[in-house]
Amino acid sequence: MSETKVKHADEIFKSFKMQSVSEFFKKNAAMLGYTGKLRSLTTLVHEGVTNSLDACEEARLFPDISVYISEIGPEHYRVIMEDNASGIPLDYIPHVFGKMLAGSKAHRNIQSRGQQGIGVSGAVMYSQVTTGKPTEVVTSTGDKIINKVNIKIDVEKNAGEIISRETLKNPDKWRGTRINLEAKNLQYNRSKYGPYSYLKMTAIANPHTRILFVEPDGTKILFDRNVRVIPKNPKEMKPHPHGTSADDILSMIKNSSATRVRTFLVSEFTRVSTKKVEEIEQISGLDLDINPKKVDWEYAEKLVNAIKQITFMAPPTEGLIPIGADSVKLGLEGILAPEFVHTVTRSPQTYHGGIAFIVEAGIAYGGGAGNNGLDIIRYANRTPLIFDQGGCCITEAAKSIDWKRYGVKDDNAPLTIFVNLVSTHIPYTSAGKQAIATEEEIYNEIRFALMEAGRSLSRYLSGKRRAHEKLTKKKTLLRYVVETSNALGSLIKAEDNSKIIKALTDIVEKKYDFEETNGSEEKANQILEENGAEEVSENGE
Amino acid sequence: MENKPQNIPAILGNFGLEIYEQILKEESPSIKIPQRGKSNVYFDDDEKVIQLGDKFSKRHFLNVAHTKKFMQTVLVASYCRRLVEENKHAGIRELYYALKHTVEGSKENTFDDQIESNPIIEDLETALDILREELNLTADRRGYIYGDIVLKDGEDEFNASKLGRGGWAVPGTVEEIEFLNVNAEYVLVIETAAMCDRLIEEKFANKNNALLVACQGQAPRGIRRLINRLHEEKKLPVYVFTDGDPYGWYIYSTIKQGSMNLAYLSRRLGVPDAKFIGMTMDDIDEYGLQKVTEKLKDMDKKRINEIMEYEWFKHKEWQEQMKKCLKLGVRIEQQALANKSLEFVAKEYLPQKIENEVFLP
Numbered sequence: 001m002s003e004t005k006v007k008h009a010d011e012i013f014k015s016f017k018m019q020s021v022s023e024f025f026k027k028n029a030a031m032l033g034y035t036g037k038l039r040s041l042t043t044l045v046h047e048g049v050t051n052s053l054d055a056c057e058e059a060r061l062f063p064d065i066s067v068y069i070s071e072i073g074p075e076h077y078r079v080i081m082e083d084n085a086s087g088i089p090l091d092y093i094p095h096v097f098g099k100m101l102a103g104s105k106a107h108r109n110i111q112s113r114g115q116q117g118i119g120v121s122g123a124v125m126y127s128q129v130t131t132g133k134p135t136e137v138v139t140s141t142g143d144k145i146i147n148k149v150n151i152k153i154d155v156e157k158n159a160g161e162i163i164s165r166e167t168l169k170n171p172d173k174w175r176g177t178r179i180n181l182e183a184k185n186l187q188y189n190r191s192k193y194g195p196y197s198y199l200k201m202t203a204i205a206n207p208h209t210r211i212l213f214v215e216p217d218g219t220k221i222l223f224d225r226n227v228r229v230i231p232k233n234p235k236e237m238k239p240h241p242h243g244t245s246a247d248d249i250l251s252m253i254k255n256s257s258a259t260r261v262r263t264f265l266v267s268e269f270t271r272v273s274t275k276k277v278e279e280i281e282q283i284s285g286l287d288l289d290i291n292p293k294k295v296d297w298e299y300a301e302k303l304v305n306a307i308k309q310i311t312f313m314a315p316p317t318e319g320l321i322p323i324g325a326d327s328v329k330l331g332l333e334g335i336l337a338p339e340f341v342h343t344v345t346r347s348p349q350t351y352h353g354g355i356a357f358i359v360e361a362g363i364a365y366g367g368g369a370g371n372n373g374l375d376i377i378r379y380a381n382r383t384p385l386i387f388d389q390g391g392c393c394i395t396e397a398a399k400s401i402d403w404k405r406y407g408v409k410d411d412n413a414p415l416t417i418f419v420n421l422v423s424t425h426i427p428y429t430s431a432g433k434q435a436i437a438t439e440e441e442i443y444n445e446i447r448f449a450l451m452e453a454g455r456s457l458s459r460y461l462s463g464k465r466r467a468h469e470k471l472t473k474k475k476t477l478l479r480y481v482v483e484t485s486n487a488l489g490s491l492i493k494a495e496d497n498s499k500i501i502k503a504l505t506d507i508v509e510k511k512y513d514f515e516e517t518n519g520s521e522e523k524a525n526q527i528l529e530e531n532g533a534e535e536v537s538e539n540g541e
Numbered sequence: 542m543e544n545k546p547q548n549i550p551a552i553l554g555n556f557g558l559e560i561y562e563q564i565l566k567e568e569s570p571s572i573k574i575p576q577r578g579k580s581n582v583y584f585d586d587d588e589k590v591i592q593l594g595d596k597f598s599k600r601h602f603l604n605v606a607h608t609k610k611f612m613q614t615v616l617v618a619s620y621c622r623r624l625v626e627e628n629k630h631a632g633i634r635e636l637y638y639a640l641k642h643t644v645e646g647s648k649e650n651t652f653d654d655q656i657e658s659n660p661i662i663e664d665l666e667t668a669l670d671i672l673r674e675e676l677n678l679t680a681d682r683r684g685y686i687y688g689d690i691v692l693k694d695g696e697d698e699f700n701a702s703k704l705g706r707g708g709w710a711v712p713g714t715v716e717e718i719e720f721l722n723v724n725a726e727y728v729l730v731i732e733t734a735a736m737c738d739r740l741i742e743e744k745f746a747n748k749n750n751a752l753l754v755a756c757q758g759q760a761p762r763g764i765r766r767l768i769n770r771l772h773e774e775k776k777l778p779v780y781v782f783t784d785g786d787p788y789g790w791y792i793y794s795t796i797k798q799g800s801m802n803l804a805y806l807s808r809r810l811g812v813p814d815a816k817f818i819g820m821t822m823d824d825i826d827e828y829g830l831q832k833v834t835e836k837l838k839d840m841d842k843k844r845i846n847e848i849m850e851y852e853w854f855k856h857k858e859w860q861e862q863m864k865k866c867l868k869l870g871v872r873i874e875q876q877a878l879a880n881k882s883l884e885f886v887a888k889e890y891l892p893q894k895i896e897n898e899v900f901l902p
Binding site: 473477479480488491492493503505506510512 | 553554556557558560561564565568569570602603605608609610612615616618619622623643644646647649651889
């Protein structure tokens with residue numbers, strides 16, 4: 001034993017640290033979306049595409065995104081993703097692609113796509129963990145040079161490390177970023193959990209985007225741009241007092257420069273007026289003139305309890321950016337080419353007493369809609385939710401509706417139901433962030449939105465059925481015209497049956513032209529025909 | 542009611558012209574047809590026959606539920622006009638086959654079954670108040686006549702008692718049959734051929750101056766029209782002899798006051814003065830036939846309850862018969878009389894009943 005060399009603490013700690021970051025990744029793979037071969041591939045695509053969409057939005061550009069997936073070995077794929085965003089200056093590349101848990105929006109009260117807090121660096125990490133290879137990043141801000149770097153994550157420093165760098169000329173003023181990585185333990189197929197479905201859903205909810213996708217077998221798919229408007233950038237919002245915890249208050253105090261609790265409350269929260277502060281003071285019995293830095297847990301808790309008893313104005317909603325009913329409609333029409341679309345954007349509501357949200361819903365029927373029947377496509381802040389469909393508030397709300405009442409006669413009807421939940425804080429059921437918890441207010445709003453769209457669908461379907469019935473009836477009538485006319489012609493010894501044929505045809509045509517402009521006539525005839533029986537009349541003579 | 546010759550082609554032609562005029566006026570073409578069936582028949586107490594009510598249906602070409610029938614009606618009318626003009630006769634099944642073809646430009650047939658064409662013929666009869674026979678349509682023949690009557694059918698003249706034991710088979714259409722010489726006192730209508738054959742063998746017709754008519758179940762139109770004419774034109778009383786059960790009694794009622802289905806023809810087919818000779822429930826005791834009855838089945842009981850409700854069976858004596866039948870739970874067939882002896886029916890049962898006028902109304 002004495003011969004054994006004692007290890008220095010640094011050495012132990014070094015390996016501990018090294019292990020911990022990759023351990024962290026492995027342990028949290030599920031939470032980060034890297035679980036299962038198909039899902040991991042979808043997550044890789046998701047991280048890259050989300051990054052690109054955010055970058056384009058911030059730069060006010062129409063996104064042009066390309067995704068190429070190729071198979072380079074068993075369960076071994078190459079993923080190339082390219083965008084036309086503003087590009088990344090050289091100095092920032094390690095930060096964007098190398099730093100884990102460094103999401104810029106993680107602690108801000110702002111509507112964001114990802115909320116994952118790991119982003120594209122997770123993709124780099126996954127590639128590195130499964131193949132040991134760096135990720136190639138080619139980017140230019142549109143100036144004279146293109147930077148081509150290979151980047152790895154230095155797990156020790158939790159930072160990106162540029163392994164090699166090359167500078168290329170940029171005569172065509174190309175601007176954008178291209179990521180090229182390979183990874184193992186992957187699988188590609190066209191199921192609803194795969195990249196194809198993910199990109200299709202992304203295209204529907206981001207109709208200002210053009211996505212070119214090349215599948216491993218070389219199939220090229222273009223999800224084209226359908227809207228010529230770039231969505232507004234979401235604004236950061238001050239939190240609403242309802243829905244705030246003691247812990248939230250303590251951490252907000254840290255970032256506040258207020259000198260008194262009274263002013264802290266007015267300046268850091270929305271909808272808190274001096275009058276409301278007086279109410280808080282009365283109910284809590286707290287001295288609100290103390291320095292916020294002196295606020296302890298107990299004080300904060302009392303504050304929260306008092307706040308709960310007071311009614312505040314609903315939170316402002318300008319921070320919430322819905323896609324907009326018109327854009328959702330164009331998105332669904334452009335990607336699914338359905339027969340019928342109806343979309344709804346509801347007005348903002350709150351749940352948990354203070355968290356603002358907006359529900360957007362759409363129904364697409366016929367054409368490319370549906371997936372061998374009802375297809376529910378779910379979004380949180382326009383990011384597709386692919387997994388955990390069963391446990392999601394959106395699924396539950398959509399399935400709680402009796403679609404038969406809206407004229408959807410069978411389970412195989414080609415129906416796509418679109419729901420986007422917009423909120424600064426999406427209540428996910430778990431860290432995987434693939435399902436929304438069933439909050440009563442959200443559940444009801446989704447139902448209301450779908451029922452509104454459903455009523456419109458119902459009108460469309462019954463109109464369609466009527467039109468179809470009308471056409472069938474007309475055809476039926478026309479079918480008997482010639483036979484009847486010829487028989488009548490021979491009965492009355494007419495010289496020319498074609499005259500009768502023409503006159504009778506005209507009567508049939510006229511009846512249906514007339515009906516198109518006269519609802520009551522149609523209704524009357526419909527009732528007559530539904531009864532089927534020959535019209536009965538008493539002969540009063 | 543008399544054989545007033547009608548100009549059938551003109552009637553059919555006018556029927557077509559009315560439709561034609563509607564079409565020329567760009568009106569929705571329709572045909573008015575009296576409703577047939579139970580909901581539009583009533584028992585006429587004065588004439589003692591079942592009559593058609595005054596409810597009409599309208600058949601519209603523009604109503605998809607009617608269009609096909611409309612077409613069929615015109616087809617049948619057109620075909621019949623040709624038959625009459627060419628002086629040809631066709632069976633109603635022949636008519637069905639003659640008109641059955643694929644509707645031009647479709648996969649559909651003009652008629653899919655004879656049950657579609659038969660009611661159309663009846664529609665035309667009621668709508669135009671003419672007889673099927675006048676349209677030169679014939680039904681399958683059933684039933685025969687035997688007895689001392691000289692008939693003229695086309696070129697042929699014959700005595701119905703000189704044609705052997707089979708008598709003369711009555712055709713579906715008897716409008717043109719002439720009665721040249723009738724040597725009989727009454728007409729006896731018999732439900733079963735077996736009983737009629739028995740009476741022929743026993744020389745019942747000769748001995749009693751009777752005309753025997755076997756209707757072989759529910760009396761077909763030819764038989765009914767023949768009985769009607771013998772009664773109306775030759776003033777012969779009509780006696781009906783059937784099994785003692787609800788079916789036999791209904792055969793009697795059809796001969797007497799017509800049927801619901803052909804209510805529009807009751808005046809030409811019915812014999813309101815007809816009398817019922819047997820079998821009755823009283824015969825069982827009267828002739829000691831208890832051993833040769835048949836048990837009623839549930840279906841039979843149901844049928845009795847049904848016909849008890851018909852207005853024309855409301856007569857006290859008939860109600861008593863039916864009640865008795867239900868009470869005893871039995872029925873009695875004509876041929877059960879053979880239990881006495883083969884000659885019994887001809888030598889005792891019928892002559893006694895006719896002599897003593899033991900009839901049911």
